[in-house]
Amino acid sequence: MSDLDVFRREVRAWLEENCPPEMREPVRDEDDVCWGGRHFTFKNQAQKDWLDRCIAKGYTVPAWPKQYGGAGLSAAEAKVLRDEMARIGARPPLSSFGIWMLGPALLKFGTEEQKVHYLNQIARGEIRWCQGYSEPGSGSDLVSLQTFGEEVHDPVGGDHWVVNGQKIWTSYADKADWIFCLVRTDKTNKYQGISFLLFDMESEGVSTKPILLISGSSPFCETFFDNVKVPRDQIVGELNRGWDVAKYLLGHEREMISATGGGDRAGALGAMLARHGLEDPVLRAEIAQFDVDSLAFTAMSEKFMDEVKVGKGHPAQPNMMKYAGTELNKRRHELVMGAGGSAALEWESQASNDGAKARSWLRTKANSIEGGTSEVMLNVISKRILDLPGA
């Protein structure tokens, strides 16, 4: 038996013992998701137990080194864990921007002190993070951002920045504890005048205002900074070189978002919808085409992951994955709505689980906007991968 088989056996036994039955049910709504953070209230004891046990094993961030709260698993072991969790339908113990986005950036750009401090907090789900990138005038053209951080040398209170400006579309800003934020620290240099700061959302001068979405929920906010004081050591990477950190983090964000297109559900759409009858042959045909695309995309995702492990593949590939995956997911939900007919329109009813289908459908429209729009992804592919002129 190979080491990996032994590991698989151990994982299987551990999951059997430690993953509560309630945590093996599919996620139904936002309430089922464990986000952690200072103000998080667990839905039930099982959700808390599952998180605690995973934290103890390092399984909230299995591939991170042990000193940062991970389990120090190799890529192959982490895949075994993922597969075994998927096999029993285990929910992720912790969902977090800290895990998906900030963590990888800290691992690459953080100082040793920052890593030990912040990564462990992320792994334990103690701090809920939000992302302060977009501004009203800077969305796709992110590098045009204006939020300004002025350096203050303070012999008494310590060197710090004073941050002023506004962010927008900050997901969960009203629920987050800390923000990772792009701030202009040099007005004369576009790309090399941005710094990457971390700070507490409870700092004086931070305020948020929710934005209502077409799905009826309100996960994001306008976020305002009015003379917010940020200590000097809460910068990640070098002064004015935050764009490198920002881009690296975006790569991970795009990778994460692209996963919405394939995965376990791939190819299952037709089979799932057919249970309720698929009488329209044209719709059935479209669903079949979708399943072809979805299964093919899943192969692409697998190939991408395999290539990432050995450092093959083009560095701009996550942009392609993001583009293809999110467009696919939007199509999926259009078909679900089409197959559901009028029943899928119910917005507030028990039968529709409060319009779950319709709300999900509406939410997916953001897939090709958040984390960089499809058009921006196509720009990146044209320039960085295809090397077309006029970049």
Added chain:
Amino acid sequence: MPLYHNEDQAMLAETVSGFMAEEGSIKNQLRRWRDENCKDGFGHALWKQFSELGLTGILAGEADGGLGMGHVEAGIVLSEIGRNLTPSPFLTTAVMGVTALNGASDELRGRYVPGIVAGETVLAIAIDEGAKHRPERIVCKAEKSGNGFRLSGRKDFVIHGASADALIVAARTSGSESDADGITLFAVPKDASGMSQDSVRLVDSAMASHVTFDNVELAGDAVIGEVDGGRELLGRVLNAGRVGAAAEQVGVASGAFGITTEYLRTRKQFGKLIGEFQALQHRAAHLYSELQIAEAAAIKAQQLLDEGSEKADLMVSVAKAKAGKVAGLAVREGVQMHGGVGMTDEFDIGLYMKRDRALSEFMGDHYYHAERVAKLSGY
């Protein structure tokens, strides 16, 4: 197994791509045989060169003098064939023919495989009866006659039929038209009396035959595999052909894509390189994404086939459907982005479009395979 080529496979890919770009190039092969109005539609000398590289025996067992490799390796060869539009009997002979013969008696393998490995023998596959791929329905029948069989009926669009030393024929030995059972595969030698071929040139310059069997007497040893139980072996031959055609189409698509992006980088209009126009950039980038996905689907299907996985059937159809769709897009966009010159015979892009059309029909188009994906998924 990781979804990319391992070291040995990458090495094979390098060798084959160099060889095909030189010896198998459009100028040296496709255009040459077309312009000479060659009756075979391909060059036998190149087939011999395939043999010198060991490619002809890629799927044949080592005991038969082959390399005993798998569909991943065959796919590597086919992708390069596709990229260079190299006309050759590789898919029908070394992939589908050998897959059939791998299920045959030692005697039958001995009769054909050495010739294939030597680059001398060519096989054709006679399954379809009509203009569309419908292997579920086989009418062509073989009745018991003494120790052998008497074959009658017809087969259509048999690629390289007239150049082949033998035709692998799927015929009905019992049951009715659409029965799963009752199918038998036969190796019918080219000089079998009662067999006639009406050869036609296709849009991609390949030669295909309408074959008529008029009471063709076959000896008992012409049977490949089991009498009446040929459906499973036929399934294997079809999978090999489908996954192979998918790989070739991915090659066609990336060949077309390559020359198109090159054109975008060099053609000037409105004082700019046309590749600077975002309208074209986005379409090229979209096409690139689709190509990557089709390529991954093809490799996945090849690997599953080689592993003997039960998911292989589904993934083979996914690969053929996806490759068909994507290659179609690649050639259409290619011609359009070439502007007027895309319509000329001098530019190669039109040749890609023609080859793609033929490959799309070969072993089932994307409609057929999307339908099959639905059926296999239970709806």
